[in-house]
Amino acid sequence: MRRREFLKIAAASLAGGGVIPQSDRALGMDTNITRADFLNGAPAATVQADWDGYGGVGDYSSANGNTYAVMTAGHGIRDALYKGELKGAQPTGETFDCVVVGGGISGLAAAHLYTEKTSRSKRCLVLEDHPIFGGEARRNEFLVDRHRLIANQGSSMFFPSMPLSFTQKFYESIGFDGKPFEYQQWGGGKPELKLTTVPYAWGGPNAGMFFGARFGHPEGLWLIDPWGKNLAGAPLPEHIKQQLLQARKGNPSFVPPKTDGDEVARALDKMSLEEHLMQRDGLSREFIREYMPTAADGAGSSADEISAYASYAPEVLFPWNNAAGEQTFPGGNTGIARLIVKAMIPQALPGPATLSGMCAETVDFPKLDQEGQPVRIRLGATVADVRHEGDGVDVSYAVEGRLYTVHARSVVMSGGWTTWRTIPDLPKPIALRTSSSTVCLVSS
Numbered sequence: 001m002r003r004r005e006f007l008k009i010a011a012a013s014l015a016g017g018g019v020i021p022q023s024d025r026a027l028g029m030d031t032n033i034t035r036a037d038f039l040n041g042a043p044a045a046t047v048q049a050d051w052d053g054y055g056g057v058g059d060y061s062s063a064n065g066n067t068y069a070v071m072t073a074g075h076g077i078r079d080a081l082y083k084g085e086l087k088g089a090q091p092t093g094e095t096f097d098c099v100v101v102g103g104g105i106s107g108l109a110a111a112h113l114y115t116e117k118t119s120r121s122k123r124c125l126v127l128e129d130h131p132i133f134g135g136e137a138r139r140n141e142f143l144v145d146r147h148r149l150i151a152n153q154g155s156s157m158f159f160p161s162m163p164l165s166f167t168q169k170f171y172e173s174i175g176f177d178g179k180p181f182e183y184q185q186w187g188g189g190k191p192e193l194k195l196t197t198v199p200y201a202w203g204g205p206n207a208g209m210f211f212g213a214r215f216g217h218p219e220g221l222w223l224i225d226p227w228g229k230n231l232a233g234a235p236l237p238e239h240i241k242q243q244l245l246q247a248r249k250g251n252p253s254f255v256p257p258k259t260d261g262d263e264v265a266r267a268l269d270k271m272s273l274e275e276h277l278m279q280r281d282g283l284s285r286e287f288i289r290e291y292m293p294t295a296a297d298g299a300g301s302s303a304d305e306i307s308a309y310a311s312y313a314p315e316v317l318f319p320w321n322n323a324a325g326e327q328t329f330p331g332g333n334t335g336i337a338r339l340i341v342k343a344m345i346p347q348a349l350p351g352p353a354t355l356s357g358m359c360a361e362t363v364d365f366p367k368l369d370q371e372g373q374p375v376r377i378r379l380g381a382t383v384a385d386v387r388h389e390g391d392g393v394d395v396s397y398a399v400e401g402r403l404y405t406v407h408a409r410s411v412v413m414s415g416g417w418t419t420w421r422t423i424p425d426l427p428k429p430i431a432l433r434t435s436s437s438t439v440c441l442v443s444s
């Protein structure tokens with residue numbers, strides 16, 4: 001199925017190996033960041049500027065990907081740099097009924113459902129390390145020749161829901177109808193440019209594959225309609241072409257799981273996606289690692305690490321209206337993230353609760369984190385430590401290298417891999433399963 005077909009052949013993603021390439025060195029990736037630099041949040045400005053690049057205009061201009069500040073804070077968690085500083089963390093004096101770690105769609109949805117189920121009577125805090133909420137569902141905007149171009153950073157498409165399904169109810173709770181869009185018909189005199197409803201290069205006469213220096217084409221070679229041509233003309237060895245074609249075709253005789261926990265689902269959950277692709281499609285491990293680095297990118301993971309079932313689980317758990325097709329609004333699922341925030345904190349995103357309304361609206365950032373409201377969203381806050389303390393849980397987070405602690409009666413962890421690095425007493429079997437978009441709950 002399409003959601004599993006995250007096979008994108010891009011020269012950039014084919015670069016690998018342990019040696020730091022020159023381009024990365026230019027970005028300062030080989031620069032030693034001292035502990036003092038890290039904790040003071042004072043990296044050389046040029047390295048930071050080079051890393052971040054131009055972020056365009058609008059709400060997301062300083063949230064273009066994992067910025068230098070986010071990356072160094074994340075590496076601080078990975079390298080346990082905050083541990084020695086915890087004792088000096090400044091208590092904010094706040095106690096929340098629920099703290100949500102991570103402000104992506106999972107974390108925002110958790111906060112929204114919590115607030116709804118408690119009739120807005122409890123206090124919830126979302127801590128997010130980026131300068132804006134959304135996680136993978138963020139966008140960038142550029143002004144080009146007086147036109148505003150908007151493109152998604154990661155999560156781009158939503159899946160029209162089945163009536164009465166959980167997804168439909170969720171959509172409705174944020175004021176979204178979840179219906180497919182109506183599309184403008186081709187009106188120009190020139191031959192029609194066939195476009196898909198999503199930005200993924202899934203093929204067709206207008207799709208292209210780019211081959212650069214690594215493939216013997218420093219000048220760059222575009223192969224248009226590669227799949228229609230069965231990769232004829234691609235500068236790849238024949239056996240690689242055959243495996244690419246096989247990977248694209250899949251194995252039609254494989255019967256996917258029908259329900260969560262059925263025999264097929266359990267068998268898939270016992271193996272990695274990599275092993276499954278080898279068994280199901282007859283691909284070699286080397287091929288998968290070299291040519292399918294994005295096989296599990298929808299889960300922010302790699303094929304050797306993630307359970308094979310994770311590739312089927314979304315379809316099984318949240319069946320959707322396949323016939324309607326995937327849909328993308330400008331900015332991708334940013335619109336859905338913004339609608340969730342509007343449902344929780346309407347004053348932070350005034351304007352009509354529609355995808356177009358949310359697309360055009362500007363976030364009133366100070367309104368996200370104000371005392372007295374049922375939900376607060378604190379940005380630029382990297383959670384470094386989550387531990388049981390007294391009658392609840394202490395959550396310590398870094399803002400510009402300085403640590404603060406809030407107290408919580410319950411915590412939802414939705415930050416992926418950082419979960420097992422931040423909860424010291426997390427049991428190993430749970431820790432092993434938190435590498436991608438998993439949500440787990442910590443409470444007293």
Ligand SMILES: Cc1cc2nc3c(=O)[nH]c(=O)nc-3n(C[C@H](O)[C@H](O)[C@H](O)COP(=O)(O)OP(=O)(O)OC[C@H]3O[C@@H](n4cnc5c(N)ncnc54)[C@H](O)[C@@H]3O)c2cc1C
Pocket residue numbers: 101102103104105106107108127128129130134135136137153154155156157158297298299300333381382383384414415416418419422437438
């Ligand atoms: C390239 C790509 C494309 C995708 N395309 C689609 C698509 O088209 N449609 C779709 O439905 N899904 C898509 N997905 C899957 C998508 O990731 C999910 O649908 C959804 O956006 C995941 O939300 P999340 O909240 O679980 O994780 P994320 O979006 O990753 O959000 C987690 C957030 O928590 C933050 N965080 C992590 N640790 C900490 C910490 N310690 N302290 C504070 N904050 C922290 C992270 O920085 C991040 O902002 C795509 C994924 C990728 C990687």
